[in-house]
Amino acid sequence: MDTTTVKGTIQWMEMGSGTWAVVTDEGQTYELHGDTASLEKKGLKVQIEGAVRKDVMSMSMIGPILEVKSYEILSES
Amino acid sequence: MKRLFLIFFLIGLFAVAAAHEGFQTGYSSNLANSDQAEFESIILDFREAPGLTRQIDDRLANLAQQFNLSPALNSEFSEADHVYVVQGDRDILQALRNSDLARFTEFIEPNYIYQSLFVPDDPDYAKQWNLQSINVEGAWAQNRGSGATVAVIDTGISRTPDLQKTNFVPGYDFVNDRDQADDDNGHGTHVAGTIAQSTNNGYGVAGIAYEANLMPLKVLSAQGFGNVADITEAIRFAADNGADVINMSLGGGGASELMQEAVEYAHSKGVVIVAAAGNESSQSASYPAKYRHVIGVSAFDADGKKAPYSNYGLGVDIAAPGGSTLAGESGGILQETIDRLSGKAQFKYFQGTSMAAPHVAGVAAVLKSIGIEAPETVETVLEYSAQKVGRDSSNAFGAGKLDAAAAAQMATVRLPWWGQLWQFLRSLFWFDAKSIPWKDLLLRGAIAAAFTWLFTRMARFPWQGNAYLIGIFLGAIGLFIFKGLHVMYLPDWPLRLVGSAIPELGSALWRDPRLNPVFASCLIPLAGMLLLLSHRTLRWFSMGLAVGVAAFLSVSLLESTYVLWIGANAIAQAFIGVNVVLCLAIAAITLRVATSDGL
Known part of the structure; x- marks a missing residue:
């Protein structure tokens, strides 16, 4: 599966029962999937390497679903 | 040009009808539409646009004076959306709709009262x-x-x-x-x-x-x-x-x-x-x-x-x-x-x-x-x-x-028997007016008419003949009605194919919305010219086709359409632009040859 690198800010999205997302500087929202516990902090600036999963659906439907493979925390803002 | 205008008039008529809800023929027993529905108040939804807030305040003040009404916000959520409610009956509703207030609103409609027999006792x-x-x-x-x-x-x-x-x-x-x-x-x-x-x-x-x-x-x-x-x-x-x-x-x-x-x-x-x-x-x-x-x-x-x-x-x-x-x-x-x-x-x-x-x-x-x-x-x-x-x-x-x-x-x-019959037929065939790009069709028609007018300045030719008009129609528009038609138990793609103009055929065949550069180019008009130039009637068809494809591609140019294998970039724009010129050249050559041939 192709990997992609996404740079942006972690946000909690109040959609349905709520979900974690990364919003890029260009305004694209990705829903975070996989082992994301250490990323779950509002305002965190991160760079994530992951795969957009087209075979996965979600209840929040806020954007492409990004399965996190690795990440780097850029700042805690 | 009468016939050409008639065709575009008909497309326009379809577009207007489709935009109107009445096009979806059927029965409606919507309570809110019934004459018997009751209301004691009227909803005013003002347009939202920068700079309009002050004007809305002025209009609200006028409303109070002119009609002796006191507008109130519908709920705590209504202020941002400018939704107001005033007391009033059918006469006031009509008067408000006829007044200059209507220009500042998205809608003015009755606040219907729904009578019910049952309200549950759930506290929240x-x-x-x-x-x-x-x-x-x-x-x-x-x-x-x-x-x-x-x-x-x-x-x-x-x-x-x-x-x-x-x-x-x-x-x-x-x-x-x-x-x-x-x-x-x-x-x-x-x-x-x-x-x-x-x-x-x-x-x-x-x-x-x-x-x-x-x-x-x-x-x-x-x-x-x-x-x-x-x-x-x-x-x-x-x-x-x-x-x-x-x-x-x-x-x-x-x-x-x-x-x-x-x-x-x-x-x-x-x-x-x-x-x-x-x-x-x-x-x-x-x-x-x-x-x-x-x-x-x-x-x-x-x-x-x-x-x-x-x-x-x-x-x-x-x-x-x-x-x-x-x-x-x-x-x-x-x-x-x-x-x-x-x-x-x-x-x-x-x-x-x-x-x-x-x-x-x-x-x-x-x-x-x-x-x-x-x-x-x-x-x-x-x-x-x-x-x-x-x-x-x-x-x-x-x-x-x-x-x-x-x-x-x-x-x-x-439902009466005809209602049941209609329902049965509707379950077999249905028409979705929203799948048809009405605006593009009209624009392509208008551009094709403009190109045709330019060619009539070059030489008098039988543009009002069937051959030329069918050519234009297939090149620019296609049998567009089929784009919105669905038939139960049948796949959609044959209908989409029939409903496509020549430049869209590639998209319809491979079910890919991007323009296919083989079909969306001068290739088919060129083949048409080479095959039909010597035929005294059919060459007008090939000329119409070239003009139609040129009109189609001109609209794609305006909309920066995505071209397969190229993208939605300057190269794609140049590709389409060159093909518009080539299609017009093909039409001009056909016209020149036909003129020298005594039409």
Whole structure:
């Protein structure tokens, strides 16, 4: 599966029962999937390497679903 | 030019008719449209635009003076949207619509009073603005979903206190592979509450089809994710185990043939399938809402406006309350669910098209319970009874806003024989005017007419002959009516192929919206010229074709269309531009040769 690198800010999205997302500087929202516990902090600036999963659906439907493979925390803002 | 104008006039006429709701011929017993419906007040929805607020204040002051009316905000949510209510009857309504006030408003309409026989005793029912906005009490007076089964394909359902009196039938947990399908997220229980929360039980809140059976099918994990394979199995499980309605408040990813087949299977077994349009605020519903035979539901807020997050456009069939918690949580949808962390029952306000879809699923269960069997008929009734929304060019609302009372009333009225015949025919053929790009067609027609006029300045030629006009038509427009036509049991692609203009044939053949540079170029007009130039009649067809393709490509140029293998960039623009010139050159050569040949 192709990997992609996404740079942006972690946000909690109040959609349905709520979900974690990364919003890029260009305004694209990705829903975070996989082992994301250490990323779950509002305002965190991160760079994530992951795969957009087209075979996965979600209840929040806020954007492409990004399965996190690795990440780097850029700042805690 | 009479004939040419006649053709474009007819296209224009179709476009206007299609934009008008009356084009969707059928019956309508929408309460809000009936002459008998009563109202004592009138709703004014002022336009929102920068700089207009001051003008609105002036108009409101005038209103007070001129008509002796005192406008008031409809609710605490109304100020930002400029929705005001004034006391008034039919005469005042007419006077207001005729006054210059109308220019500053999106609509002026009666604030109908819905009389009901039954108000439940659930203490927080008053907080469910959403149920009132779909006129649920009028539906309850007729039916509450008894005997119908709604499969909730979601994170599972936990039997919270306010679901104790609701009927359940066995479901399945496809995530953990077990019979018990409890919720560990809170989403599925909330969705189930909207459909069938225990109602009139002196506790909590109400649900729409509260006498229906719930079938919990867990496909989404505690984090709210699920895979296509599990969701597909759940759809088949529901169809094989007696579900009448499926609700899918989920979406994402790409199209899946596996899932489309499961949807077709459930549909063939009479199941009504409802799905959320998605929350990306983008101009197309997500899958599964976008599949054929799935009712895609967009969301509106407490003021009846499109919810800011809701997807719109392609795949949206109807709108229902999804709420917006932007200005406070009470703008959301209130149901009992569980807390994700503690697992304890809680009343929570959620927002999303996830919340809108179960409103439609609940009303579909009511219609099934009344005795409507065919899923097409359920969809037809839901859509025809919906409250129409004027000027919805982005298709944010589909057929309109869900109206439970009007739908139940329409379902209980026995149709006359011609109504039944129409319904049967409609289930075989249907026409979706929104799939036709009316604006582009008109523009291409106008450009083709302009090119034709320029060529008549070069030389007199029989442009009003059939050969030339058919050429133009196939090159620029195609048999466009077929683009909106669907025939039951037949795939759509042959109709799309027939409905395409020559430059679109590649897109239609490979079902790819990008322009195929082989077809969207001067190649076919060139072949036409080489083959037909010596024929005294058919060469006018090839000239018409070249002019038509040039007109088609000119519009693509204006819209920066994506060209296959090239992209949507300057090179693509140059490619299209060069081909416009080449097509016009081909037409000019044909004309020159024909002129020297004595026409």
